[in-house]
Amino acid sequence: MADEKLTQIYIMGKAYDVPVGVTIMDAMEYAGYRFIRGAGCRSGFCGACGTVYRKAGEYRLEFVLACQEMVEEGMHLTQLPFTPAPRSDYTLAELDPSENVLLQHYPEIARCVSCNTCTKACPQEIEVMDYIQAALRGDVAKVAELSFDCIACGLCAMRCPADIKHYHVGQMGRRLHGVADLATPEHLTARIAQLDGGAFDGEMETLASASLADLKAKYAERVIEKVQEPEVATEEVAT
Amino acid sequence: MARTKTIPRENLRERVEELSGERVFACYQCGMCSSGCPYAEQMDRLPSQVIRDLQLDDETLLDSNAMWVCASCLACEVRCPKGVDLAKLMEALRQIHLRKALDRVSLDDLSKDEIKKLPQIALVASLRKKSG
Amino acid sequence: MTKLAYFPGCSLKDNAKRFEDAAFFVMETLGAPLEELETWNCCGTVYSLADDDLMHHIASVRNFIRTKEAGSEELVTLCAMCYNTLARVAGRVEAHADELEKINAFMDREEDYEGGIRIRHILQVLRDTIGWEALSETVVRPLDNLKIAAYYGCTLVRPQETGIDDMERPVVMADALAAVGAEPVTFPFEAECCGTYQIVDEPHLALEQSNRILRSARLAGADVVVTACPLCQHNLEQALIAPVGESEEIKSIQVVYFTELLAAALGADEATMSPVVREILSTSVTAEGGA
Numbered sequence: 001m002a003d004e005k006l007t008q009i010y011i012m013g014k015a016y017d018v019p020v021g022v023t024i025m026d027a028m029e030y031a032g033y034r035f036i037r038g039a040g041c042r043s044g045f046c047g048a049c050g051t052v053y054r055k056a057g058e059y060r061l062e063f064v065l066a067c068q069e070m071v072e073e074g075m076h077l078t079q080l081p082f083t084p085a086p087r088s089d090y091t092l093a094e095l096d097p098s099e100n101v102l103l104q105h106y107p108e109i110a111r112c113v114s115c116n117t118c119t120k121a122c123p124q125e126i127e128v129m130d131y132i133q134a135a136l137r138g139d140v141a142k143v144a145e146l147s148f149d150c151i152a153c154g155l156c157a158m159r160c161p162a163d164i165k166h167y168h169v170g171q172m173g174r175r176l177h178g179v180a181d182l183a184t185p186e187h188l189t190a191r192i193a194q195l196d197g198g199a200f201d202g203e204m205e206t207l208a209s210a211s212l213a214d215l216k217a218k219y220a221e222r223v224i225e226k227v228q229e230p231e232v233a234t235e236e237v238a239t
Numbered sequence: 240m241a242r243t244k245t246i247p248r249e250n251l252r253e254r255v256e257e258l259s260g261e262r263v264f265a266c267y268q269c270g271m272c273s274s275g276c277p278y279a280e281q282m283d284r285l286p287s288q289v290i291r292d293l294q295l296d297d298e299t300l301l302d303s304n305a306m307w308v309c310a311s312c313l314a315c316e317v318r319c320p321k322g323v324d325l326a327k328l329m330e331a332l333r334q335i336h337l338r339k340a341l342d343r344v345s346l347d348d349l350s351k352d353e354i355k356k357l358p359q360i361a362l363v364a365s366l367r368k369k370s371g
Numbered sequence: 372m373t374k375l376a377y378f379p380g381c382s383l384k385d386n387a388k389r390f391e392d393a394a395f396f397v398m399e400t401l402g403a404p405l406e407e408l409e410t411w412n413c414c415g416t417v418y419s420l421a422d423d424d425l426m427h428h429i430a431s432v433r434n435f436i437r438t439k440e441a442g443s444e445e446l447v448t449l450c451a452m453c454y455n456t457l458a459r460v461a462g463r464v465e466a467h468a469d470e471l472e473k474i475n476a477f478m479d480r481e482e483d484y485e486g487g488i489r490i491r492h493i494l495q496v497l498r499d500t501i502g503w504e505a506l507s508e509t510v511v512r513p514l515d516n517l518k519i520a521a522y523y524g525c526t527l528v529r530p531q532e533t534g535i536d537d538m539e540r541p542v543v544m545a546d547a548l549a550a551v552g553a554e555p556v557t558f559p560f561e562a563e564c565c566g567t568y569q570i571v572d573e574p575h576l577a578l579e580q581s582n583r584i585l586r587s588a589r590l591a592g593a594d595v596v597v598t599a600c601p602l603c604q605h606n607l608e609q610a611l612i613a614p615v616g617e618s619e620e621i622k623s624i625q626v627v628y629f630t631e632l633l634a635a636a637l638g639a640d641e642a643t644m645s646p647v648v649r650e651i652l653s654t655s656v657t658a659e660g661g662a
Contacts, residue, residue, distance in 0.1 A: 099355055100355065100359070100385055103359070104354045107349060107354050107362065110362040110366050112413065113415065113427055113430060114433055120480070129412065133381075133411075136363075136381050137382075137385060257422075259421070259422060277563050278564075278576060308576065311420065312529070313529035313530055314525075314529070314563070327422075331421060344572045348572075358602055358605050359413070360381065360568075360600075361571050362571060363381070363413060363416045363417075364452070364567065367416065367417050
């Protein structure tokens with residue numbers, strides 16, 4: 001630790017020296033922050049660690065995931081881990097996707113002024129404004145396609161001057177598209193039948209009745225799937 | 240308790256002229272706008288009275304329904320012999336409310352069935368004209 | 372003929388699909404097919420009238436950028452409200468370089484708009500590029516014996532700078548229908564407001580106004596009112612469903628998009644037509660052996 005190279009960042013206005021080359025999330029923990037909320041998978045998938053930062057000397061605010069973005073000298077940042085946006089209640093089977101369902105459930109999409117601020121705020125680089133516009137005109141398939149990579153961090157909704165809840169609209173669009181336009185995958189049907197038939201009940205009961213010590217031991221022994229290395233020759237990459 | 244929303248009432252003429260880019264003293268009260276307005280009978284002040292009230296800096300104009308009944312159809316604008324764009328004055332009066340988040344239309348009041356029936360342009364236009 | 376870059380607008384993909392479907396058929400038949408912009412966004416439907424409000428013009432400007440990207444200098448619309456908003460914004464930023472600069476600065480990392488896009492309503496294309504004679508020559512099912520009232524509403528004719536025709540006595544839509552055999556009637560409410568977005572929260576304003584329009588058209592002898600705007604169409608239809616006051620006269624009148632009747636005259640398959648158009652054809656046109 002002693003010979004570690006440090007850099008200065010500002011978390012909610014207070015200066016901290018943190019190691020060079022770590023993520024914002026690691027830097028915050030290094031600085032003494034303990035995450036009760038605002039951290040989840042730590043792999044860029046769960047959307048729990050939405051963060052806003054500004055680099056020294058720049059006017060723009062940037063929108064990222066704390067677990068994915070590396071700290072930089074002079075960065076000012078704060079977390080925006082949760083957006084208090086309401087989600088509409090619906091039962092998918094009762095909806096007719098040929099009607100303007102998204103507009104009925106999220107009528108504020110009609111307030112979109114096409115400022116594109118949502119798109120600029122998206123850490124997933126989704127064309128957010130375009131899928132909101134597709135939602136307005138009832139193009140559910142396009143909403144599903146464009147919003148596919150959404151992890152519901154909520155930063156779009158936080159930035160929207162029209163109070164649109166983009167990520168909920170996208171999710172509803174994907175669900176409607178799945179129900180109306182896509183075939184049910186066979187493996188999913190098979191797995192649901194397995195679940196309904198109680199194939200995993202015993203295992204669940206074992207886990208539910210296990211002691212904390214047993215659970216910890218099981219967690220430590222768990223088998224983690226190895227990520228396949230891409231089959232690219234290293235020489236090729238180097239040249 | 241929620242913050243009380245109020246609109247600034249002073250210097251009404253000046254603010255309306257600034258928002259609209261129109262000059263209300265250009266109007267000589269011929270009444271052409273009121274006679275051709277399809278909604279004049281629904282307004283508690285006639286279109287020509289709206290301009291007169293602006294000339295007199297009458298802040299009670301802000302409580303009139305005229306600006307909300309006006310649909311920017313421009314029947315007045317194309318016929319005004321003095322080239323005053325009354326629709327822009329009405330928009331300025333609406334904007335004075337909407338910029339303080341005093342919305343005339345709330346999405347919370349619209350049912351799903353009502354929205355289902357409406358073409359998108361009705362909803363988008365209504366929200367642009369009556370919500371801030 | 373080259374394809375025309377086309378901006379649909381949101382309602383034409385939903386409630387007003389038949390307006391668009393018929394227009395596609397008409398323009399295809401006339402050899403000037405419409406090609407929808409690959410990406411587009413809602414124009415905003417109403418042109419913002421506050422002098423300092425540039426934010427609401429951005430939506431239109433984005434569509435101009437996308438028109439340029441599609442390799443066109445012209446953008447054709449069907450919806451009268453889209454036409455009005457896009458055309459007014461195009462004129463505004465053309466005349467005010469400083470405002471365009473602000474809009475471009477706001478869009479920041481995105482492509483700048485340099486001006487130069489011309490907005491045209493499809494009626495202008497039919498009149499000025501194709502011509503009534505050429506339209507006439509393609510008719511296979513003349514709309515003889517059909518008395519139509521062309522209802523223009525506001526946004527096609529006002530303000531004067533963007534109006535596509537005389538603002539007090541427009542004729543362009545009537546001429547289009549006359550070219551395919553129909554008999555236009557004139558009526559005093561042809562360019563009066565239908566009540567527009569007031570249908571959302573003050574429906575009585577829109578219904579009374581639409582009722583007046585329909586009654587006026589009927590008294591002038593029209594069987595059918597034709598529209599060029601999904602909101603006019605909606606309000607007039609609502610006035611038929613829920614009439615207010617004395618409205619015996621309007622019960623026998625029908626309301627359709629002008630493109631629907633043009634498509635019928637140009638030989639569209641009956642299966643593609645809306646039930647109202649089929650009914651109009653069966654009662655007035657085909658009864659006389661027009662098809």
